Amino acid sequence: MKNTEVIELIKNTGIVAIMRGIGEEEALHTVEALCNAGVKAIEVTFNTRGADKIISSLLDRFKGDIIVGAGTVTNPAIAAKAVECGAEFVLAPNTDAEVVEVVKNYGKVMVPGAFTPTEVLKCHDMGADIVKIFPVSAVGPKYIKDLRGPYDNIEMMPVGGVDVSNAREYIKAGSIAVGAGGSLIRKDFLAKGNYNAIEELAEKFIYEINSAR
Numbered sequence: 001m002k003n004t005e006v007i008e009l010i011k012n013t014g015i016v017a018i019m020r021g022i023g024e025e026e027a028l029h030t031v032e033a034l035c036n037a038g039v040k041a042i043e044v045t046f047n048t049r050g051a052d053k054i055i056s057s058l059l060d061r062f063k064g065d066i067i068v069g070a071g072t073v074t075n076p077a078i079a080a081k082a083v084e085c086g087a088e089f090v091l092a093p094n095t096d097a098e099v100v101e102v103v104k105n106y107g108k109v110m111v112p113g114a115f116t117p118t119e120v121l122k123c124h125d126m127g128a129d130i131v132k133i134f135p136v137s138a139v140g141p142k143y144i145k146d147l148r149g150p151y152d153n154i155e156m157m158p159v160g161g162v163d164v165s166n167a168r169e170y171i172k173a174g175s176i177a178v179g180a181g182g183s184l185i186r187k188d189f190l191a192k193g194n195y196n197a198i199e200e201l202a203e204k205f206i207y208e209i210n211s212a213r
Helices: 003-013 024-037 051-062 076-084 097-105 117-126 141-148 167-172 187-192 195-211
Strands: 015-019 041-045 067-071 089-091 109-111 131-133 156-158 178-180
Touching: 003 041, 003 067, 003 109, 015 024, 015 195, 024 041, 024 051, 024 195, 041 051, 051 067, 051 076, 067 076, 076 089, 076 097, 097 109, 097 117, 117 131, 131 141, 141 156, 141 167, 156 178, 167 178, 167 195, 187 195
Parallel strands: 015 041, 015 178, 041 067, 067 089, 089 109, 131 156
Antiparallel strands: none
16 A cells, blocks of 8 residues: 555544554454444554564455554564564654664655654654654643644644543644554453444544544
8 A cells, every 4th residue: 555545544534543462363353343433544562462463464354444553663673574564554652763764665654753842843854754742641632733833744643641532632633643542442341352342432433533523
């Protein structure tokens, strides 16, 4: 898939579902529920055991229905491994020039993490396609709006503290999309194998995001 198509899918859906510390079978059932709800962008964090295998399995099962990205990519070796196992986009909690370079050299979408205005601009100047504002729970939606003042040409995605109660406000503040992990793929739902509950919660996220546009 072309980078422009990946970015448009993330933007149109408005949410990236973050899967961390999840098993392969759980991941497959979870993504089926998310896909049914209309969530099409999935992130598998690379501090999840067997993340590369999970990404490959998701691509085999849901090819053409979703895009899969690799998260928590903190060094160039992991970046290369993530892309080679099929990740269409790569996310990091920090700004690392070498990671950005590797991902861009592979021709994939890069979403580095930033928090301060200086870091946001640094990410953009390095070639970031989207800047992940993390951890956004420390500041809230107004911070995105404030950043969008001087940086109206930079696409931003808040992560860390986004839930169904505030997703709408982050989109209204000017975010291209939001990233949601534990507030969407809840551990209590996973423990009970309650994938219907994950699907219903995902539908609520989609509703809130669409209502903001």
